[in-house]
Amino acid sequence: MDMPKVIPVCYCGNPVKLNTSWSNNNPGRRFFGCKKFDNAFQKPCQFFSWFDPPLTPRLRVVLLGLLKKVKSLEDARKKERRT
Ligand SMILES: [Zn+2]
Numbered sequence: 001m002d003m004p005k006v007i008p009v010c011y012c013g014n015p016v017k018l019n020t021s022w023s024n025n026n027p028g029r030r031f032f033g034c035k036k037f038d039n040a041f042q043k044p045c046q047f048f049s050w051f052d053p054p055l056t057p058r059l060r061v062v063l064l065g066l067l068k069k070v071k072s073l074e075d076a077r078k079k080e081r082r083t
Pocket residue numbers: 010011012013014034035036044045046047
């Protein structure tokens with residue numbers, strides 16, 4: 001595992017959770033966020049810290065191209081199932 005030995009603590013005082021970003025600017029880049037982040041009932045605090053180094057422009061283009069490909073394959077499969 002590549003988890004750091006010391007897990008940061010967010011503003012709520014909880015150990016943070018490692019999430020993966022899928023935004024266009026940072027596809028696949030991991031970041032630390034509040035563990036309430038994916039809980040719709042509790043508002044997360046604003047803690048945010050990147051875990052992975054920034055993506056190079058080249059890697060970003062490659063990753064976005066792959067994501068697009070995966071999505072089109074999934075769409076094609078969904079269409080096949082419907083018919
Ligand atoms: Zn928090």
